[in-house]
Amino acid sequence: MIIAVDGPTASGKGTISRQLAQHYRLPFLDTGLLYRAVGWTLRAQGGNADDASDALAACRFHSDLLADPGLRSEEVGGLASRVSVHPAVRNALDKRQKDFANQPGGAVLDGRDIGTVIAPDADAKLFVIAKPEARALRRFSEMKSRGEPAVYEDILADILRRDERDQNRAAAPLKPAEDADLLDTSDLTIRIAVQQAIALVDARISRRVDIDPT
Ligand code: DC
Secondary structure, X not given: OEEEEEOOXXXXXXXXXXXXXXXHOOOEEEOHHHHHHHHHHHHHOOOOOOOHHHHHHOOOOOHHHHHOHHHHOHHHHHHHHHHOOOHHHHHHHHHHHHHHHOOOOOEXXXXXXXXXXXXXXXXXXXXXXXXXXXXXXXXXXHHHHOOXXXXXXXXXXXXXXXXXXXXXXXXXXXXXXXXXXXXXXXXOOHHHHHHXXXXXHHHHHHHHHHHOOO
16 A cells, blocks of 8 residues: 655644554655755755756765754755756656555655655545644744754745745646645644544545455
């Protein structure tokens, strides 16, 4: 079974996907980390994130980098969003994600284009959203709890900028697949959001079984 989870930054999709993977005992891939690794490598190489060939050169990173906590910073997230507009970068990361999705037994993947491009035949697709203010507040609280300096207004402006870029790029923009279930987590606790996500996936699977009993 393949579960595709897409949505904007800080929508809750990461936590929801991790818990879905645990619940259904499936391997999990946070595809945003791949783009973050490109952003990180590009910065180390002194490249320009808006230059397609600099960004492509940064796609050759070592897998060990994916475990580096430095990838989670807001700065690297912003670089990831910028490098992800280049079709050459998306192509370079495509096979790795598709191979992960199509492994025997299936997988859970989260990102921006999983339901539309990476796994268009996924058994269940969730599109997780939340109001920008709710997402900025979550990010603000996370940063404060890690002891990082955080200014709510700056975080909100950054989130809106990234949404704009991710939704309006020509290559694989962030948008729900036609057959995705929408989950708005603005007013939900994480526990309830996960319960609703599991209910949506279960409903999709049972519908599939009804249609194709093989
Ligand atoms: O999910 P995240 O915040 O870690 O993702 C960082 C950036 O990477 C995001 O702003 C856009 C890009 N990205 C993408 O274009 N496609 C994906 N499947 C995952 C992330």
